[in-house]
Structure formats: C-alpha cells, structure tokens
Amino acid sequence: MMCEPDAPPRFSIVTITLNSADAAERTARSVLAQRGATFEYIVKDGGSHDDTVSRLRTLGVEQLVVTPDRGIYDAMNQGLARCRGDYVCLMNAGDTFAGPDVLATVAAHLVRLGEPEFAYGDIRSLVRHPHLRDEDQQGGRLIRYPERLSRFWLYRKMICHQAWFVRRELYTAVPYDPDYAILADYSYLLDMLLRRRVRYAHIPEVVAIFDAGGLSTRRSEQQRLERQRVHRATFSAPERWLYGGLFQSIGWLNRRFVYRLYPLLPEPVRGRLGGL
Numbered sequence: 001m002m003c004e005p006d007a008p009p010r011f012s013i014v015t016i017t018l019n020s021a022d023a024a025e026r027t028a029r030s031v032l033a034q035r036g037a038t039f040e041y042i043v044k045d046g047g048s049h050d051d052t053v054s055r056l057r058t059l060g061v062e063q064l065v066v067t068p069d070r071g072i073y074d075a076m077n078q079g080l081a082r083c084r085g086d087y088v089c090l091m092n093a094g095d096t097f098a099g100p101d102v103l104a105t106v107a108a109h110l111v112r113l114g115e116p117e118f119a120y121g122d123i124r125s126l127v128r129h130p131h132l133r134d135e136d137q138q139g140g141r142l143i144r145y146p147e148r149l150s151r152f153w154l155y156r157k158m159i160c161h162q163a164w165f166v167r168r169e170l171y172t173a174v175p176y177d178p179d180y181a182i183l184a185d186y187s188y189l190l191d192m193l194l195r196r197r198v199r200y201a202h203i204p205e206v207v208a209i210f211d212a213g214g215l216s217t218r219r220s221e222q223q224r225l226e227r228q229r230v231h232r233a234t235f236s237a238p239e240r241w242l243y244g245g246l247f248q249s250i251g252w253l254n255r256r257f258v259y260r261l262y263p264l265l266p267e268p269v270r271g272r273l274g275g276l
Helices: 021-032 052-059 072-080 102-112 151-156 168-173 184-195 221-234 237-264 267-275
Strands: 011-017 039-045 063-066 087-090 118-125 141-143 164-167 200-210
Touching: 011 021, 011 072, 011 102, 021 039, 021 052, 039 052, 039 072, 052 063, 072 087, 072 168, 072 184, 087 168, 102 118, 102 200, 118 267, 141 267, 151 184, 151 237, 164 168, 184 221, 237 267
Parallel strands: 011 039, 011 087, 039 063, 118 200
Antiparallel strands: 087 164, 118 141, 118 164
C-alpha cells in the first residue's frame, strides 16, 4: 500500500525514464500493484519527448520529477535524493516485480534477517543467453544467487540492482559515481561488500523480472573498459591474474559441458547453476 504523506514508508522504489513510455508504464503498473507493504514510488524523468510523463501521471504516479540529468547514474542519484523509505529498490523502466506480494514478502524476510544493510533476492532474466537454445529460456531464466558472495564470485558476477534492497543511509552517504556510463552499479556493489563491508543477506525469493532492453545487457567496448576500471580499483594485480585465468577456465567448461546439460536439468538446478 502507498504510504501516507507524513508517514515514513518501508520502501522507496525509484525508476528513471527517458522516452520509454511502454516500458515505463509496464514497470509502474507492477510497482503500483504491490500490496501488503508501505512504499513510495518515485519516477525521475530526464525530459521525455514522447508520452512517458503523461501516461505515468494517468496511471497515478504522484512523485514524478522531470529534470535534466547527465546520464543514467546522475538520474538515479537525483531520484535517490528524494527517497524517505527505510530500504531503496531501483527498478529500471521495463523491469517488473515478480508478483504483487514481493514487497510484503521482502519486508517479512528483512525482519527475520535482522534488518541487514543490504539484501538481495533472486531474478528471472529475459536477457537471451548466447549459448542456450531459445526454447530453454522461455519465460526467462531463473537465477538463484548464492548465500555468500566471495571475492572471486564478485570478480565474475553481478547481482541485478533490481533485486537489491539497500538501506537508504548507504545511498545518502555514498551515491553512485556518475562518471560511469554503464557499470556504476557494479562498482557500487563491490564497494559496499568489499570496502565498506556492509552486513548483507540473501532473500531466497524471486523478486524481479529483468528486462532485456537495458544498456548493461549490450556488450560494448565501453562496458569492457569500465569493467577493467572497476577491477583495477578493487582487486590486486595477483587477484586479477588468478581470477582472470580461472574465469576463462570456467567459461570453457561451461561451453563444453554445462550448457549442453542445461536443457536436461530441472529448473531449480538451472537456477542454481545460473547463480554460480
């Protein structure tokens, strides 16, 4: 349920938009359908020239801010600055919650887990995997993230920020670095877990459906260079040499064996493999 104007919400959900009317409406409908939890919904639009803003207002999005920005992460920071909730979730235009009870379920888990500074759930990804058959990816690939996040895992992998629930105070203390165009969220994740060493917990629930249209899903030279920059800032030279070699070996094993076995496995096992 939406919170009263003067009551602090349990969650702040933030979406940034720019000329993405269909995707933004899909996300907004998913957020506004949440029940059993108090939340506020903030949409930060960069000045759309299509009907994004008018369609969201028609849906009933009350906190809709239209201001210029310097890119994705500057826009996110502007949205984060308006949050009042205990926990913040950034939901990109096009992404959706896995169902109408996600926030209520997450709230119950947060209490059970003792209010960690950072919690993350699991996802279904609509991004096409290049080494799997299309028929094995219908409805999205289930990805179950591990309970513990090792340095090697974090070198190789990223938790989609749509599955993050971050204490607002963390974002207040350290916002996203807008000098990154694509991987500021990856840099932020490593900073939270490896430098600031925040208390974190895994929520074993599918919380989000990750859309295939985001910038981070498109491989590019800029993405590769930003990933190198993040790794150099986080991992020592010996770690990069060791982890890089192991990463290549795992990729070879996956192509040779795991992807061939994938269609034969039950979905819970596929989900675990996707998160390894």
